[in-house]
Amino acid sequence: MNAPPVLPGTLNDNPVLGRWVTFPAPGKVTVNTGRVELGQGVLTAMQQVAADELYVSLARVTVHSGDTARTPNEGYTAGSQSIQTGAVAMRQACADVHALFLEQAALIIGCRPDELSINDGSILRNGASTGQDYWTLAGAIDLSAKATATGARKAVTNFTSIGQDTPRLDLPAKIFGNVAFIHDMKLDGMIHARVVRQPNRGATLDTIDEAAIKRSAKGPIAFVRVGNFLAIIGTNETAVDLAGAAAVGRVTWQNVEPPSVSQQEGMWLLQRPSVDRLLGPPEPADPQGRERFEATFTRGYVAHASISPSCGLALFKDGQMTVWTHCQGVFPLRAALARTLKLEPSAIVVQHVQSSGCYGHNGADDAAADAAIIAMQMPGTPVRVRWRREEEFVYEPKSPSMVVKVRALLDDKGKPSDWTQEIWSGNHNGRPGGGNSLLGEEALPGYVPPPPANEVPEAAGGGATRNGDPLYDIPQKRIVHHMITEPPVRLSALRGLGATANVFALESCIDELAERAGMDPVAYRLSIISDKRARAVIERAAAMANWQPDAPGSERHGRGFAFARYKNKAAYFACVVDLEIEEEINVRHVWCATDAGLVVSPNGALNQLEGGIIQAISWVTKEQVRFDNDAPSGPVSFDWDSYPVLKFSEVPEITMELLNTQDEVPLGVGEVAGGPVAGAIGNALYRALGARIRDLPLTRERIEATLLAECR
Amino acid sequence: MSRYDFSVNGKAVSVSLDNEATPLLNVLRNELGLMGTRFGCGLEQCGCCMVLIDNEPVKSCNREISTMAGKAVTTVEGLGTPQRPHPLQQAFLEEQAGQCGYCLAGILISAKALLEKNPSPTRREIALALDGNICRCGTHNRIMRAVEKAAALMRAGATS
Numbered sequence: 072m073n074a075p076p077v078l079p080g081t082l083n084d085n086p087v088l089g090r091w092v093t094f095p096a097p098g099k100v101t102v103n104t105g106r107v108e109l110g111q112g113v114l115t116a117m118q119q120v121a122a123d124e125l126y127v128s129l130a131r132v133t134v135h136s137g138d139t140a141r142t143p144n145e146g147y148t149a150g151s152q153s154i155q156t157g158a159v160a161m162r163q164a165c166a167d168v169h170a171l172f173l174e175q176a177a178l179i180i181g182c183r184p185d186e187l188s189i190n191d192g193s194i195l196r197n198g199a200s201t202g203q204d205y206w207t208l209a210g211a212i213d214l215s216a217k218a219t220a221t222g223a224r225k226a227v228t229n230f231t232s233i234g235q236d237t238p239r240l241d242l243p244a245k246i247f248g249n250v251a252f253i254h255d256m257k258l259d260g261m262i263h264a265r266v267v268r269q270p271n272r273g274a275t276l277d278t279i280d281e282a283a284i285k286r287s288a289k290g291p292i293a294f295v296r297v298g299n300f301l302a303i304i305g306t307n308e309t310a311v312d313l314a315g316a317a318a319v320g321r322v323t324w325q326n327v328e329p330p331s332v333s334q335q336e337g338m339w340l341l342q343r344p345s346v347d348r349l350l351g352p353p354e355p356a357d358p359q360g361r362e363r364f365e366a367t368f369t370r371g372y373v374a375h376a377s378i379s380p381s382c383g384l385a386l387f388k389d390g391q392m393t394v395w396t397h398c399q400g401v402f403p404l405r406a407a408l409a410r411t412l413k414l415e416p417s418a419i420v421v422q423h424v425q426s427s428g429c430y431g432h433n434g435a436d437d438a439a440a441d442a443a444i445i446a447m448q449m450p451g452t453p454v455r456v457r458w459r460r461e462e463e464f465v466y467e468p469k470s471p472s473m474v475v476k477v478r479a480l481l482d483d484k485g486k487p488s489d490w491t492q493e494i495w496s497g498n499h500n501g502r503p504g505g506g507n508s509l510l511g512e513e514a515l516p517g518y519v520p521p522p523p524a525n526e527v528p529e530a531a532g533g534g535a536t537r538n539g540d541p542l543y544d545i546p547q548k549r550i551v552h553h554m555i556t557e558p559p560v561r562l563s564a565l566r567g568l569g570a571t572a573n574v575f576a577l578e579s580c581i582d583e584l585a586e587r588a589g590m591d592p593v594a595y596r597l598s599i600i601s602d603k604r605a606r607a608v609i610e611r612a613a614a615m616a617n618w619q620p621d622a623p624g625s626e627r628h629g630r631g632f633a634f635a636r637y638k639n640k641a642a643y644f645a646c647v648v649d650l651e652i653e654e655e656i657n658v659r660h661v662w663c664a665t666d667a668g669l670v671v672s673p674n675g676a677l678n679q680l681e682g683g684i685i686q687a688i689s690w691v692t693k694e695q696v697r698f699d700n701d702a703p704s705g706p707v708s709f710d711w712d713s714y715p716v717l718k719f720s721e722v723p724e725i726t727m728e729l730l731n732t733q734d735e736v737p738l739g740v741g742e743v744a745g746g747p748v749a750g751a752i753g754n755a756l757y758r759a760l761g762a763r764i765r766d767l768p769l770t771r772e773r774i775e776a777t778l779l780a781e782c783r
Numbered sequence: 784m785s786r787y788d789f790s791v792n793g794k795a796v797s798v799s800l801d802n803e804a805t806p807l808l809n810v811l812r813n814e815l816g817l818m819g820t821r822f823g824c825g826l827e828q829c830g831c832c833m834v835l836i837d838n839e840p841v842k843s844c845n846r847e848i849s850t851m852a853g854k855a856v857t858t859v860e861g862l863g864t865p866q867r868p869h870p871l872q873q874a875f876l877e878e879q880a881g882q883c884g885y886c887l888a889g890i891l892i893s894a895k896a897l898l899e900k901n902p903s904p905t906r907r908e909i910a911l912a913l914d915g916n917i918c919r920c921g922t923h924n925r926i927m928r929a930v931e932k933a934a935a936l937m938r939a940g941a942t943s
């Protein structure tokens with residue numbers, strides 16, 4: 072018996088070709104992707120891939136995405152994997168389909184397949200029309216066949232769509248103000264709902280001042296209660312909204328345990344219960360005469376802060392649940408909903424609908440679960456839940472705070488010969504697919520908390536440990552990981568996961584070591600890295616910014632450099648940051664060079680890169696979720712005033728280049744920038760201040776405190 | 784139930800509502816079916832819900848309907864259509880100025896208000912005019928380039 076072929080990317084789990092490609096009507100191709108549009112342009116990229124491998128024009132290709140009833144199960148759209156594994160799978164599926172059609176056509180025409188080619192769907196024999204095309208042949212082809220990975224993929228040099236800038240499919244609706252987002256969906260007979268949130272797991276409903284809440288609504292509303300899950304419903308959204316806001320103060324709870332101010336800083340994590348592990352060889356007890364370098368870095372909790380609060384719709388009818396959601400993984404959500412609702416997965420359809428950018432695991436899954444829980448109580452009525460802004464800030468899972476301690480032993484030239492990155496962090500994998508609870512589920516009767524979930528495995532790039540292993544040539548390296556098991560708030564994945572704090576820490580240290588060695592930071596990096604593609608982006612970024620070795624920072628102005636290869640196996644990124652300090656950091660210019668291998672959509676890649684850079688500047692200079700004991704809702708960061716993000720007038724000039732490495736496999740770029748931008752800002756700040764701040768965010772208060780300490 | 788008469792995108796509209804404090808945003812989206820104006824915060828902080836009221840940019844999420852009698856509202860749907868795009872829409876498409884695009888409707892409105900007062904804004908003036916709009920995706924520079932381009936198109940005589 073032959074072993075089944077090894078199929079690329081997510082094709083292995085979804086080998087049936089008809090799951091990927093269909094020919095629904097003459098002249099039309101529909102491709103199905105399990106990947107979902109999060110504002111990163113992935114649907115357009117899939118359209119380009121399919122057009123190329125099926126040899127049809129872009130206009131013929133419709134992309135259907137994220138639908139448990141139709142699309143392949145590709146898990147989560149996360150970790151910059153869409154292009155790396157999703158596009159690769161799509162390419163091969165289309166190439167296999169293309170080959171099937173050529174074989175069938177050859178049979179009918181009575182020729183060899185290699186005499187045939189396909190041009191915009193029409194079958195040509197030695198360049199001449201045969202009267203056959205995909206659509207005349209489609210009936211004769213069994214697309215329930217499995218992929219074999221034997222269909223030849225197009226040579227890179229023959230691409231007509233891949234690598235070209237293609238207008239995004241989804242932008243016109245957003246620019247002309249059409250129905251574009253899940254928030255805009257209207258179902259017949261739909262009711263609106265707001266959830267009165269359980270303040271924390273284990274809190275129990277005490278009193279509900281129904282009369283006062285009804286008065287505030289100024290319109291008809293009703294309550295739905297299942298255990299400690301309480302929702303307000305009604306046909307008039309304004310009334311439901313007013314009641315939802317009023318209920319926050321008019322519903323009381325027992326067993327409320329808000330997080331405290333002391334828990335908001337990274338250092339709180341030290342000495343907490345943790346699951347510990349060592350990745351790599353044990354740390355040498357004796358430095359054997361080598362000089363020792365040590366530094367400690369921290370970062371607070373960070374919010375996804377999507378611009379639209381989460382939204383979910385659900386309809387339970389004839390024993391069948393349909394859920395509309397903007398989550399990143401429709402199949403994992405279906406499994407979690409089956410558990411929550413006590414339904415079979417086969418009784419649930421989950422469909423993705425676009426929303427604002429999420430940058431990771433925000434409230435999307437939870438809002439969908441809220442809608443489904445309510446819909447179960449009112450069969451036949453479609454339910455729309457839209458979270459309040461404050462609800463999104465307070466209840467979305469946060470990106471964990473972290474402590475990173477670096478210990479290095481230096482050889483006689485000042486180069487690191489042994490490196491330890493010791494990391495304290497909560498779990499970056501709070502996704503329902505990881506076995507975690509949906510938020511509403513925690514309030515249901517009989518809820519039993521699941522065992523703590525595992526962190527993202529190293530094979531997938533790790534969670535807290537992501538990029539904790541420097542890519543530099545260091546003879547001995549290890550990661551010591553302490554996963555904090557009892558965090559004060561729900562935690563999950565935010566763009567880059569642990570890479571932001573890890574790269575911030577290690578790239579800060581590399582600059583410090585360069586200074587000790589009396590070397591320019593760029594030259595020092597080049598002296599300890601042999602990876603050719605890494606060297607290329609480092610050299611290119613330095614050249615783009617006209618980096619001058621040893622140029623000192625001037626009063627209040629600084630320039631910094633940093634580099635990383637995301638997950639040590641995705642795209643390479645190096646950048647230079649120029650900044651000025653008035654009272655706070657003003658980043659003025661960022662230059663970056665990126666090597667992402669084959670780029671499906673250069674314009675799209677640059678869009679993602681720039682977004683990642685700007686978001687990272689915001690994280691590093693402004694963002695921390697703050698807690699307060701007195702606030703009944705927990706975190707005191709609950710709106711855009713208490714959790715500000717970078718504004719238009721604060722955004723720097725950004726100069727980007729993609730290195731031409733189109734022959735290399737494609738590498739996602741969505742998350743590559745965070746760590747290096749954090750590192751470069753830290754390094755530039757050091758040059759401007761003459762002192763290093765090792766705690767993120769690099770706020771005005773921290774800068775002032777550092778300057779004051781300098782003056783003493 | 785009270786009746787409110789005003790205009791939206793040049794058309795007279797009349798809505799009857801129980802709650803005179805109903806936000807204009809909810810009226811646009813839920814009563815008039817104009818979904819282009821988006822909800823982001825309901826707190827007048829993010830700019831997703833920006834509309835023009837008598838040519839002034841206003842956040843519509845807390846603007847009570849009772850204050851709207853006789854006013855002229857312009858929403859993103861009133862700017863242009865795919866067949867006849869407003870120069871701003873044309874420039875946003877050409878620059879592919881959007882990631883998730885959730886912020887764009889409000890930003891287009893703020894930009895329209897700016898260009899009407901100042902046909903040749905500097906980059907700094909554009910940035911300041913858009914500071915009431917949040918873009919979380921980091922599309923700022925593309926958006927500002929698109930506004931500059933639209934300004935140039937409009938100075939050259941383009942209309943929607």
Ligand code: FES
Nearest residue numbers: 823824829830844
């Ligand atoms: S929704 Fe009105 S300003 Fe945010």
Ligand code: FES
Nearest residue numbers: 882884918919920
């Ligand atoms: S493009 Fe997503 S918020 Fe602006």
